[in-house]
């Protein structure tokens with residue numbers, strides 16, 4: 194066997210010895226990505242594309258790079274590497290109209306796998322999710338959640354649950370009563386875990402072309418919902434998530450957010466940043482007018498938080514948590 198013909202020489206040539214084929218990246222494609230990225234950022238902040246870099250410096254460039262990577266790399270043989278995570282996140286909009294019919298069977302396990310991939314405080318994984326597809330149950334849940342049509346009509350409703358019950362079962366198996374499970378800290382951890390899992394599911398679903406909308410109204414009647422879903426003591430619904438294929442006849446637009454100057458504090462909190470909310474008013478108020486919604490954004494914030502009545506039953510959450518076995522001391 195000659196030196197050049199050894200199996201190892203054939204199987205594993207030194208990487209540097211093989212010329213790398215140049216990746217074709219036509220300039221026009223790069224320009225399109227730049228434009229797409231600028232448009233994405235502009236929509237998120239409700240500004241013109243030429244002002245996108247002022248609204249969120251560097252984000253459009255980061256997105257353009259992410260678009261290039263996701264399309265060109267990672268999946269050999271695939272014509273398209275799938276949407277970039279950043280693109281999915283910046284393009285998020287809640288969807289409240291779905292095509293009828295059940296979802297493909299792989300959707301549920303896929304989004305739950307994404308949810309389970311979220312970080313979890315101390316890896317306690319203090320959450321569960323109840324997947325509801327039964328039309329009669331969906332109608333009953335919708336009635337408990339402010340009679341929202343998109344809950345009733347969704348092919349799938351995921352109810353994210355703060356779940357201390359499973360940990361208590363483990364304690365009981367070992368003959369240990371979990372005293373710390375009764376503290377507010379544990380409830381907060383369980384709510385955080387459930388929320389992080391839910392948001393991972395949102396990004397996963399949207400990356401698959403599905404639409405979602407959260408349903409905070411599942412907390413309007415927590416005890417009744419717990420009974421409907423058969424939740425054990427120590428488990429409470431945090432938020433619902435309706436999932437489905439978006440109805441193209443009711444495609445929502447990206448809703449502008451506050452300017453970064455209003456939300457981003459550097460090193461220490463600066464209360465003066467509230468002044469930047471003024472820049473937001475014309476953008477979001479025009480959006481609401483187009484959607485035939487009354488009132489300015491800041492008025493809506495104030496009205497929503499003015500009195501307990503606007504919480505639609507959620508003002509008694511502490512009492513409900515106690516009744517459901519999460520005393521939250």
Ligand SMILES: Cc1cc2nc3c(=O)[nH]c(=O)nc-3n(C[C@H](O)[C@H](O)[C@H](O)COP(=O)(O)O)c2cc1C
Nearest residue numbers: 285286287289341406407408409410411432447448
């Ligand atoms: C915790 C939470 C609860 C929500 N609850 C509801 C709800 O009960 N009904 C609804 O139609 N939208 C609900 N939403 C969706 C918000 O209204 C929506 O995210 C917000 O208006 C921003 O719009 P966008 O998601 O299209 O960007 C909820 C969102 C969150 C994060």
